[in-house]
Amino acid sequence: MNIHYTFTVEKITTENLTSLFSSVAWDSAKFPDKLYEAILNSHRVVTAWDGDKLVGLANALSDGVMTAYFHYVVTDPVYQGRGIGKEMMNRMLNCYEGYYTKVLISYPNAISFYKRLGFEADNKSLPMYLFKD
Numbered sequence: 318m319n320i321h322y323t324f325t326v327e328k329i330t331t332e333n334l335t336s337l338f339s340s341v342a343w344d345s346a347k348f349p350d351k352l353y354e355a356i357l358n359s360h361r362v363v364t365a366w367d368g369d370k371l372v373g374l375a376n377a378l379s380d381g382v383m384t385a386y387f388h389y390v391v392t393d394p395v396y397q398g399r400g401i402g403k404e405m406m407n408r409m410l411n412c413y414e415g416y417y418t419k420v421l422i423s424y425p426n427a428i429s430f431y432k433r434l435g436f437e438a439d440n441k442s443l444p445m446y447l448f449k450d
Contacts, residue, residue: 320373320401321366322408326357329364333371340393360385361412363405365392372396375405377413385413387421406434 331353338346345352356362356376365373373392379385387409392402413419422444423431 319367320396320399320404322404323364323366324361324408326362326364328366328369329353329356329362329371329374334374337371337374337391337393340395341391343391345389356389359388361409363408365396365401365405367396373401373405375402375409377409379413379416383416384418384420385409385416387419390421390427402430403434410434 331349334352334356335346335349338352345355356374359376360379360381361377363375364371373396375387375390377385377387387406390402390406392405410419419436421431421436423436428438
C-alpha cells in the first residue's frame with residue numbers, strides 16, 4: 318500500500334467525495350454538491366489517495382489566527398487501522414501548531430483515537446447544534 322497525501326483539492330470530485338463519505342455512512346454523502354462546495358471552501362484540506370482512489374480526508378475551518386475546527390476526519394473503512402487518519406491529523410495539527418484552540422466533535426467510538434493525538438474533553442462546555450429541517 319502506497320498512500321499519497323496532499324493539501325491540494327484539484328483531484329477531489331463530487332463522485333469521489335460521495336463515495337468516501339458513503340463508505341462510512343455519513344449523512345453528508347446525501348448532499349454531494351453541497352459537500353463538494355463545503356470542502357472547497359474549507360480553510361485547509363488534506364487528502365489520502367491510493368492511486369486515484371480517495372481513501373481519506375480531513376478538513377479544517379478556521380479564523381486564520383487563533384482557532385481551527387476540524388470538521389471532517391474520514392477514512393474509508395477498508396483502509397482504517399493503517400495510520401491514515403493519524404497521518405492526516407498530524408499534518409493538520411502541524412499546520413495549526415501555533416493556534417490557541419484546536420477543536421473537534423468526536424463520535425464515541427473515535428474518542429480514544431483523538432485522545433492519542435492529544436485532544437481531551439472540556440467539561441466546561443458542550444457541543445450544541447441547530448440543524449436545518
